[in-house]
Amino acid sequence: MMPWINACATDDIDEEDLIRFDHGAQTFAIYHSPEGDFYATAGLCSHENVHLCDGLVMGHLIECPKHNGQFDYRNGEAMRAPVCVNLKTFPVKVEDGRVFIEVA
Known part of the structure; x- marks a missing residue:
């Protein structure tokens, strides 16, 4: 485990x-969805290793700050070119007001 x-x-x-x-x-990105849920992905874009923390979150999408590729942070799916490799995602749990991620 x-x-x-x-x-x-x-x-x-x-x-x-x-x-x-x-x-x-490792670098991770941790997201807070409009519904109040939390998610975690790899923190670097799969296209050119740019930090996603500088990107724009819109609904369930994170937009890479370098080339405007988009991912669905809930499942890591690449949604808009130039990104074509999905982001790795990590399990998240919330306990006592803290966000925990399960790191491989």
Whole structure:
């Protein structure tokens, strides 16, 4: 079983926004959906390794700040060119006002 990592407080992320979270050698993006749910993906765009934390969140989409490719952060699906490789996603749980991600 993989460890759950305490990534941030639920209050650290506004709805329809994201934050960057670094753990070891990995960078993650943690999202707060319009419905109040939390999601986690790889923090770098699969197209050119740009940090997604500088991108724009619209509904359930994250738009890469470099070439405007889009992903659905709920499942990592690449939604708009030039991105064509899905983002890796990570399980998330919320306990006592904290967001935890399961890191492989």
